[in-house]
Amino acid sequence: MTDTPADQDAGRPAPLSHAQERMWFADAAAPGNATYNEPLLFVWNEPVDPVALTGALNHLVRRHAILRTSYRPVGGLPVQEVADPDTVTPEIQVDDLTGVANADARVREEAGDRARDPFDLEAPVVPRCHVWRGAPGGDAVLMVFHHIAVDGGSYPLLFRELSDVYDALVSGARPSHTDPEHQYADLAARERERTSRPDHAARVKLRAEQLSGVPRGLVLAGHLGASAAPEGSRPGSQQRVDLGSGVREHLHQAARKLRVTPYVIVLAAFQALLGRWSGRDRLLIGTVLEDRSARTRNVPGLFVNTVPLRTEVFEDDTFAGLCARSRVEAYGSLTHRTLPFDQLSSAATALGDRGRAPLVDVGLVFQDSLHASGDSRGRWDPPVLLGTGTAKFDLLLHVDDCPEGLTAVLEYDTELYGQDTARALGAAFADLLTAAVTDPERRIVDLPGAPPAHLAVPGAPEGAFAGGTPPTSAAARAAPVDPETPATPDxxxxxxxxxxxxxxxxxxxxxxxxxxxxxxxxxxxxxxxxxxxxxxxxxxxxxxxxxxxxxxxxxxxxxxxxxxxxxASRSNGDEPEPGTSPDQGGDHPATSVQQRFWFLDRVPEQRVAYLVPTVVEYPAALDHRALLRATAAVLERHPSLRSRFRLDRVSRTLVYRTDGPPPEAVLTDATGWTPEQVRERVADLSQSGFDLAGDAPARAEVIFTGSRVLLVLVLHHIVADGASRDLVLDQITRLYRALTLGGTADLPAPVHPARMARPRPGTASTTAMIRRLEGAPTDVALPHDRPRREGQSTLALRRGITLDAEHAGGLSSAAVTGAGYTPFMVSAALVGAALARVTGQRDLLVAFPWNERDTAEGDDAVAMLVNTLVLRLDFTGNPTWWELLARIKESCALCYRNADASFDELVAALHPERDLSRPPLTPVYLAHTYARPEGVAPGPGIRASLLPIEPPHTKYELEFDIVEHAGGIEITALAMQDLFDPATVEGLLDTVAEAARDLAADPASHTIQGDLS
Incomplete structure (x- = not known):
């Protein structure tokens, strides 16, 4: 590969580096966040020349392609594209504060606000600059970069060039412009080549094995509970840590004495502090390291990686002894700094080391690069990195070692730790470090830095809950007769x-x-x-x-x-009448589920999976023109089907309007078409995505073939769930009857989706579910025939079996005679047992849908009113079927009580290291339904039949759909074609059937053959 000059990079897509990809994913998951903004505030010692500064900044942008690069997904993977230098001109905003009262305070306030303005990564990510002139403390300059384009090591180079070019422009000289030898995009491509080699994968696996066994989820004294913020947008704050004027000198003296670097001593002190505040002796700390070589030394870009360090802290050890062990781990980490953090996290998960968090919850940055701010010739003071009101870790300690002294800032997630805790933690670190560098031979237990008495040190994490033991005798298992009868009116x-x-x-x-x-x-x-x-x-x-x-x-x-x-209380009299709509001309905030669907719709491979297609077959005698009129009228009357979505960059939220044109319903005359042509047309309609910004999120087509009539109805999941589909079909049928047979359809008033919007999910519910799921594996070791890959296709294969009435009756008996076990609980037991038998895994998570139509209005709403809940299946100890059902019943009850828990927040807390190669939290989905009539006859002698969608698609790697009907139980499995062969899926279904026979025959037998305990 040859490196290209900056002006030849324009328009040439290139892969992202691994570090860039991680930041892009965080931005895509929570668009419009400022987590990775890099706002630097300079105070100048001379008046700023805005014209010269504009020219100098423009020089940087032209010279370094990374400063005019945009990022967008192509084919499911993000790429970076460099803009032509002639099309990008950075602008500088200037405010003159001469004579303005409290000018310095205004600079600080406005700089803080501008520091939090997000970047749009799909546009060229050009650095922003704002100048405040005339402030008493000196002219101030705010430069805001995005971390996807620069790291700490980039600043000395950029500021040195900025100063040189500024000098030339002020003096009237023409700055020299030579293309750099290397550009970042080329180096990112080299990294991708290197990390795709087999030896790299082996190194990742080996390091993951070395890190395994250390418990994740580091919780310190003063912890407030699980964060409710979505990934990439943690609310955060910063606490400055006063280290004292003499600490830096003692630090360097101790480093020379112990023959370690100052970084190793700071790392050891941080370990000792975390051990003291967590009650843990084994820790994983993420240290942020730069990976620069001679080739990359003079290239601005993102060359940092989070490197997990495995550490042990023993209270009876001396601080010097801790430093010696830290030195070994720190030096060893240098050999691992090229292993991408996300790959390492995935490898640890594959090994079974599955905690509630990524490999690390806390981070450490030790550097002095910000203060090596280029040869400014005294023009400006060292820049200050401003806070953005966000956090990258639970806790991040940022220590700067510069000639003026040692400074430290503690960045923390404000939903996990309060300001008082952060202040106490910072003071404890200062006390511990001061004492340790003064006398490194002191025992760790004798060093200061313990948490205050009012902040309890967390104890050991709770173990897995134990399910209740069901009755063992048949007599004990027999809905007991209670002599009491209903007494009160309620x-x-x-x-x-x-x-x-x-x-x-x-x-x-x-x-x-x-x-x-x-x-x-x-x-x-x-x-x-x-x-x-x-x-x-x-x-x-x-x-x-x-x-x-x-x-x-x-x-x-x-x-x-x-x-x-x-x-329960009736609706208040001052509430709007049922069916009335909010102002359809305004913006309405999208729900968290809609935000997730909007993000997934941006990934091409995922778009088809979030469509809700339906094909209804009617005989040729149906009046297809009346069906078209009925369909168009129903689609037009529901506000949600007129929705248009957009990302509001000001409020940083996804919003929608419902004043757009209604969905289109068209009639296609397919007489003379071959069956294959009809199938292709139906498949095309069922699998074509929507432009959620410009198109209505629904479409319908009535196809008349001469021998039959097909209605193809496609809704986007962002505005409709399964119940919505049934409601639309029912109203089409009723309206068709009215049009052809006379009378009125008597349809309920349409409900605006904004009326169904729920308040933010309760923190208590989310926290309860996080605690229940903590420590569970965020994957199931499914018997894949092929490995996963990024951008997994959702194309599925469908296989099914039927349990006859005899076996179905046995399962129903087990459900009825047990302690209130529902058929869904029995289904979960069967699927879980089959997976446990095939995989050997004893702790499983399974996702299942939850209908949120819990108001009278919700029954008549076309809207997305389904939440995803997560059920934990516990097979530890090889339980009997009765024991398993008792555990599942308890787990289900917890899910039902906390059904408003946010799925996105569960993912952010339990599976933050996820990528697009697999579903979050679990690859398995379970739905249990009951057979319904195929549809109400639209007229005398006219039947309606639902046809299967071909080819099928699935959002999960393995999806079980269990349907009860009079003749037995149908079990259908949808499996991703990229991962499974038909024979493998058929084998899984046979194992489910085998489990069903075992349960029906003897519920007292063990769920798993053999003893896996």
Whole structure:
């Protein structure tokens, strides 16, 4: 590979370096954040010449291609593209504060605000500059770079060039302009070549093995709980640490005495502090190192990497002894500094070292590069790196060693640690370091730096919860007779609702309200979750009670429902009438789920997976023109289907408007087409993505072939879920009947999606789920036939089996006679047992959908009202089926109680090292549904049938869809074609069937054959 001059790089896509890719992913996950802004504030000792400064900055941008590079995804992978130097002109804003009162304070305030303005990475990321002239303290200059383009080692080079060119322009000379020998994009490509070699993969795996075994999730005294911020946008603050004027001299003296570098001593002191504040003797600390060589010494760019260090702290050791061990690890880290942090994290995960966090929660930066600010000839003071109100780690200690003294800043996540804790932690570090460098032979336990008494040191993390032990005898397992009967009016209402709902469930116990007891369990009586949700909806219709399914499913008894009816209140009289819409002309904030879908839609390989296509087949006798009219009318009436999405860079949020044109419904005359042509047309309609900014997120086409009529309806998941699809189809059918048979359709008023917007998920719910899932593996060792790759295709293969009525009845019996085990819980047990048998893994996470239609209005809303919940399946100790079901029931109850937990925040806390090669948290998805009629007949003698979507797509690597119907249970598996062969999927389904037979035959037997404990 040959390196090219700056002016030849323009328009030539190149891969990102690994460090750049990590920052791009963080920006894409939380667009518009300032986490990786690099704002530098200079105070000049002379008046600034804005014209000369503009020319000098323009010189830098022309000379160094990295300063005019944009970043965007192509084919699922981000690339960098250099803009033509003639098309990019950096501008400098100038404010004159001469004579303005409190000018210095205004500079600090405005500089802080501008430091937090985000960059748009899809446009050329050009450094920004602002000048304040006439301030009493001297003219001030703010230069803001993005970290994706520069690191600390870039600044001496850039500032030296800036000073030289500024000098030339002030004196009227023409600055020389020579192309640099190397450009960053070429070096990034070289890195990609190097890290694709087999020997590199072996080095990554070896280092991951060396780091394994150290518990992750470092929690210090004063910890406030799990962060609710999405990845890439942690709220943060900075605490300056006063190290005293003499500490630097003692530090260098101790370094010479112990024959280590000052960095090693600072690292050892930080280890001792973390050990003292965490109660842990084994730690992983991320040190941020630059990886520069002779080739890259004079190239601005991002050459840093987070390198995990494995350390041990023993209280009875001396500080000098700790320094000796730290020296070995620090020097060894130099050989690992080229191993990309994300690759290392993925390798550790593959080895089974799966914690709730990335490899490291805390970081350390030790440098003096900012103060080597180029040969400014005294023109400006050393720059100050401003805070951006964000945090890159839970905690990051930044220490600068410069001739003027040692300075330190502690950056921290404000949702994890408060200001008082950060202040105490900084003071403790200062005390410990001062004492340690003064007397390195002191024992660590004798050094100062313990947390204050009011901040408790965390104890050992809680172990996995133990599921309850179910009854062992058949008699003990037999919905016990409770002599109590419903007594209060609310209990009678609840019992009536129970009886009516159970009457509609095949196989459930037929009962009257008087025969039920307050303790009667809905699921033990044969009910299922879909029937429970329908019962809650009926309660809303009958009594106007605002009930949420999650409040009932956690303890599904008559008494629970009665309590909810008692405490629920009707809608306030001053609320808008049902169905009325907010102002459709304004912007509405997108939900967190919509933000995730919007991001995934930017990844080409993911776009198809977030479509909701439906194909309905009708006989040729159907009036296809009336069907077209009905379809167009229904699509036009729902505000969500007129949505257009955009990223508001000012508010840094995704917003949408619903005042756009409605979706298009068209009629295609396909008479004379071959069956293959029809299939191709249906596939094209079902798999073409949407431009969410410019197009309506839905489309429909009525295809008349002469022998049949097809309705192809495609909704984007960002505005519609499965219930929305069913609602739209039902309204199309009703309106078609009205158009062809007369009468009225009597459709409910459309509901604006903004009315369904929920408040931010409760921190308590999210924290509870994080605690439940902490320590669980964020992957399942599925039997892949081929390795994962970045930009995984969502194209799937579909295989299925049917459990006949006999085996299905056995499973239903197990669900009914147990302690209220639902069919979904049984399905989770079967799928989990099959995966445990195939993989040998005893701790599994499975994602499943949760319907959030818990208001009367929600029943009639076309909107995305589904959350993703995560169920932990615990097979440790090789439990019996009864023991497993008890564990699953407890885990499900926790999920139901905390159903508003944010999936994105769970991912940010538990799986921050994820990439686009696999789904977050778990590659397995489970849905349990109940067979419904294929559709209401649109007219006399006219049937409607749903056709399977071909080819199928899946968002998960392995998706199980379990459907109960009168003839048995259908189990369908969708598996990514890139990863699985058909025979492998068929083998998995056979294992599920085998598990079902075992459970139905003997629930007291063990779930896993053999003893894996």
């Amino acid at each position: 209990e009678l209402r609840a019992a009536e609702l129970f009886a009516a709902a159970l009457d509609d469930v095949p196989g459930a116990r037929r009962t009257t309200a008087a025969q039920l007891a307050p303790s009667s369990d809905f699921f033990a009586l044969g009910g299922h979750s879909l029937a429970a949700v329908a019962m809650i909806a009926e309660a809303r219709r009958r009594y106007g009670a605002a009930l949420a399914p999650r409040d009932f499913l956690g303890a599904p008894t008559v008494a629970t429902l009665a309590g909810l009816l008692r405490t």
